[in-house]
Amino acid sequence: MTTPPPFDLNLLRVFNAVYQTGSVTLAAEKCGLTQSSVSNALARLRTQVDGDLFRRQGRGIVATRLADQLYAHSQPALDSVAAVLGNLGEFDPGHSAREFYVCTFESVIHILQPVLDAQLTGSAARIVFRDMPTDPVAVASELEHGRLNLLLDVASAHGAHMRSEPLFSDRLVCVARRAHPRIQGSLTKAEFAEALHVLVNVRYPHATFADRFSADPLPARKVYCECSSEMSMLMVVARSDAIGLVPERLARQYQDALALAVYENPFVSLEATVRMHYARRLEENSAERWLREQIKKAARSVGPL
Numbered sequence: 001m002t003t004p005p006p007f008d009l010n011l012l013r014v015f016n017a018v019y020q021t022g023s024v025t026l027a028a029e030k031c032g033l034t035q036s037s038v039s040n041a042l043a044r045l046r047t048q049v050d051g052d053l054f055r056r057q058g059r060g061i062v063a064t065r066l067a068d069q070l071y072a073h074s075q076p077a078l079d080s081v082a083a084v085l086g087n088l089g090e091f092d093p094g095h096s097a098r099e100f101y102v103c104t105f106e107s108v109i110h111i112l113q114p115v116l117d118a119q120l121t122g123s124a125a126r127i128v129f130r131d132m133p134t135d136p137v138a139v140a141s142e143l144e145h146g147r148l149n150l151l152l153d154v155a156s157a158h159g160a161h162m163r164s165e166p167l168f169s170d171r172l173v174c175v176a177r178r179a180h181p182r183i184q185g186s187l188t189k190a191e192f193a194e195a196l197h198v199l200v201n202v203r204y205p206h207a208t209f210a211d212r213f214s215a216d217p218l219p220a221r222k223v224y225c226e227c228s229s230e231m232s233m234l235m236v237v238a239r240s241d242a243i244g245l246v247p248e249r250l251a252r253q254y255q256d257a258l259a260l261a262v263y264e265n266p267f268v269s270l271e272a273t274v275r276m277h278y279a280r281r282l283e284e285n286s287a288e289r290w291l292r293e294q295i296k297k298a299a300r301s302v303g304p305l
Helices: 009-021 024-031 035-049 065-086 106-119 140-144 189-194 230-238 248-254 286-300
Strands: 054-057 060-063 099-104 126-131 150-153 162-170 172-177 196-200 222-227 243-247 260-263 272-279
Touching: 009 024, 009 035, 009 065, 024 035, 060 065, 099 106, 099 286, 106 126, 106 230, 106 248, 106 286, 126 286, 140 150, 140 272, 150 286, 162 286, 172 230, 172 248, 196 230, 222 230, 230 243, 230 248, 230 260, 243 248, 248 260, 272 286
Parallel strands: 099 126, 099 150, 196 222, 196 243
Antiparallel strands: 054 060, 150 272, 162 272, 172 243, 172 260
């Protein structure tokens, strides 16, 4: 009886990288390999499992049902191995040039990044922020697949496989340019309803960001502009007669530089807690613990509203 050759676990590492990124090129970058090495690894694995794992679709690739099954069974095992290895020794940020990826809202980046820059002076490790996409709920899968280390979000939970810790609170306020021809001193509900509005394209299920964190139902707003970020919203408000709803901390940070007036939201705002979400499997990983401590330390410096 012929003994089959030992299985090369590196093939699974490469396969999972391709599955997660949906790209041979990106998987090669993630694994530190050439594209031809990744293609060869996939070919070897295809022979081992006796079936196609990916098929071409346009300029990209999509996983087959066999690939879905293989990933579902192999990724937890690889995660367990990585967790064990990560717990064997303490992470040394002074010598490790590792990059950690944190996804959050632009307003949170402006609050935390300057503090972290000071905290990480002399550290070889780096914390890289990524702006939240227009669908914050979908980005949770990035955590599950290991493409992100942390997600800082106002959602309360992202599944049983995730852990969550509160960081700090914020609330929505209205901003208008200080030289606004009609809004001065305060903002009434009637003025809010009559004004043109700048919106940010961030949506939660069944609601915009502003609607989600308003205790009172917001009236239909007359849209002046839709922006992809909170900073671009502030810029548009500063040069126009439109108004916008933004997190108070961001508004206070830039009100003088952009000559903005900050008003109480005439519709009662709910206080939103920014929470840190991470994969439960990495709870005891020393590098991930270091990252979370840096984020929590920076958040503590923010203080109350």
